[in-house]
Amino acid sequence: xxxxxxxxxxxxxxxxxxxxxxxxxxxxxxxxxxxxxxxxxxxxxxxxxxxxxxxxxxxxxxxxxxxxxxxxxxxxxxxxxxxxxxxxxxxxxxxxxxxxxxxxxxxxxxxxxxxxxxxxxxxxxxxxxxxxxxxxxxxxxxxxxxxxxx
Amino acid sequence: xxxxxxxxxxxxxxxxxxxxxxxxxxxxxxxxxxxxxxxxxxxxxxxxxxxxxxxxxxxxxxxxxxxxxx
Numbered sequence: 063x064x065x066x067x068x069x070x071x072x073x074x075x076x077x078x079x080x081x082x083x084x085x086x087x088x089x090x091x092x093x094x095x096x097x098x099x100x101x102x103x104x105x106x107x108x109x110x111x112x113x114x115x116x117x118x119x120x121x122x123x124x125x126x127x128x129x130x131x132x133x134x135x136x137x138x139x140x141x142x143x144x145x146x147x148x149x150x151x152x153x154x155x156x157x158x159x160x161x162x163x164x165x166x167x168x169x170x171x172x173x174x175x176x177x178x179x180x181x182x183x184x185x186x187x188x189x190x191x192x193x194x195x196x197x198x199x200x201x202x203x204x205x206x207x208x209x210x211x212x
Numbered sequence: 213x214x215x216x217x218x219x220x221x222x223x224x225x226x227x228x229x230x231x232x233x234x235x236x237x238x239x240x241x242x243x244x245x246x247x248x249x250x251x252x253x254x255x256x257x258x259x260x261x262x263x264x265x266x267x268x269x270x271x272x273x274x275x276x277x278x279x280x281x282x
Contacts, residue, residue, distance in 0.1 A: 210253035212243045 084129040128159035143203040153195040158186030237262035
């Protein structure tokens with residue numbers, strides 16, 4: 063029997079990956095104290111471990127929020143609710159989550175250069191999501207135009 | 213929108229109900245309601261042609277341009 067890749071299977075895979083990512087992010091919350099302690103021990107005296115801990119908590123909470131919104135978006139797609147204002151709102155929130163994450167890591171970038179790279183990647187992801195949002199908003203407007211053409 | 217649809221006026225003149233008109237021009241009553249209540253963004257030529265055919269009128273009898281005050 064030949065295996066056929068379909069849109070439903072693709073959606074299911076995305077849903078499963080997002081759920082797995084959410085689970086890992088939630089688990090990551092429990093690892094933050096250990097990471098902070100390890101970083102404190104590594105960097106010697108000073109508030110570096112605490113700063114990293116706070117930033118990690120904020121990043122993970124931000125990530126959880128973004129992943130929950132993505133799950134909501136995927137549920138809407140599964141219900142065939144594609145070109146609706148709610149999805150545009152979801153994408154807007156996800157893009158803001160990315161920019162918030164970028165802000166956190168760019169702040170950390172003052173102390174460690176590598177954190178700046180994470181910040182730039184997050185900002186780029188936010189930008190990509192924003193372009194997708196603009197695309198969706200245009201599609202919604204076109205759909206509305208189509209719906210109101212008699 | 214500066215284009216006003218005067219469909220109800222013409223329907224009253226021809227004494228035709230919304231349900232009957234919708235059926236004769238082959239559109240749903242919901243879409244006819246959108247058209248009648250000036251909520252439509254565009255009208256297809258085929259729809260306009262069918263309306264004119266059934267109501268025995270010209271497009272200008274149904275559509276009116278009213279300049280918007282700025």
